[in-house]
Amino acid sequence: MQIRKMKVDDLDEVTYLEQLLFSSPWSKEDFIYEINTNPFGHYVVIENEKQIVGYLGMWLMGDQSQITTIGVNQEMQGQGYGSQLMQYAIDLTCQRKYHNINLEVRVSNMGAIHLYEKYGFKNVALRKNYYEDTHEDAYLMIKEMEV
Numbered sequence: 001m002q003i004r005k006m007k008v009d010d011l012d013e014v015t016y017l018e019q020l021l022f023s024s025p026w027s028k029e030d031f032i033y034e035i036n037t038n039p040f041g042h043y044v045v046i047e048n049e050k051q052i053v054g055y056l057g058m059w060l061m062g063d064q065s066q067i068t069t070i071g072v073n074q075e076m077q078g079q080g081y082g083s084q085l086m087q088y089a090i091d092l093t094c095q096r097k098y099h100n101i102n103l104e105v106r107v108s109n110m111g112a113i114h115l116y117e118k119y120g121f122k123n124v125a126l127r128k129n130y131y132e133d134t135h136e137d138a139y140l141m142i143k144e145m146e147v
């Protein structure tokens with residue numbers, strides 16, 4: 001198992017997973033912008049025997065980081081890959097001495113919410129009508145870092 005930077009060559013595999021995992025999947029162009037152009041973007045994949053099992057996106061914003069996406073192949077969920085990605089995000093935020101790490105999550109996404117709570121994220125706000133596709137609300141969740 002290894003976590004490494006996402007490359008453009010990975011995007012066929014990543015967007016294949018993305019379409020299976022999300023109701024409003026990002027396109028290949030979205031990911032290309034994030035990894036090549038967005039100065040805040042930090043994107044990694046997690047591999048098992050050279051196969052991409054999952055991925056994580058972050059924005060590193062100078063004093064805080066935001067998790068923009070996290071996904072694990074449905075057939076490989078429940079085996080700790082999501083936790084490894086989450087630990088990676090927290091470790092990087094800690095190394096940068098940022099004050100917090102935050103994210104938004106659909107209020108119905110209990111699996112992801114459990115994962116975030118397990119890693120110390122607290123639900124601090126409700127963003128009404130946040131998602132364009134279903135108009136679902138989002139929780140803003142934050143983990144304060146000890147700096």
Ligand SMILES: CC(C)(COP(=O)(O)OP(=O)(O)OC[C@H]1O[C@@H](n2cnc3c(N)ncnc32)[C@H](O)[C@@H]1OP(=O)(O)O)[C@@H](O)C(=O)NCCC(=O)NCCS
Binds near residue numbers: 076082
């Ligand atoms: C959320 C996600 C990344 C978790 O990845 P994973 O590899 O299954 O996570 P892990 O195996 O490391 O599990 C970590 C914790 O997540 C929680 N969890 C994961 N799936 C769960 C589920 N279906 N129901 C309840 N809790 C769940 C549990 O608390 C688990 O801890 P435990 O093993 O101590 O019970 C994965 O389910 C996924 O890709 N979901 C679809 C995409 C998505 O919704 N991403 C989040 C967008 S905000």
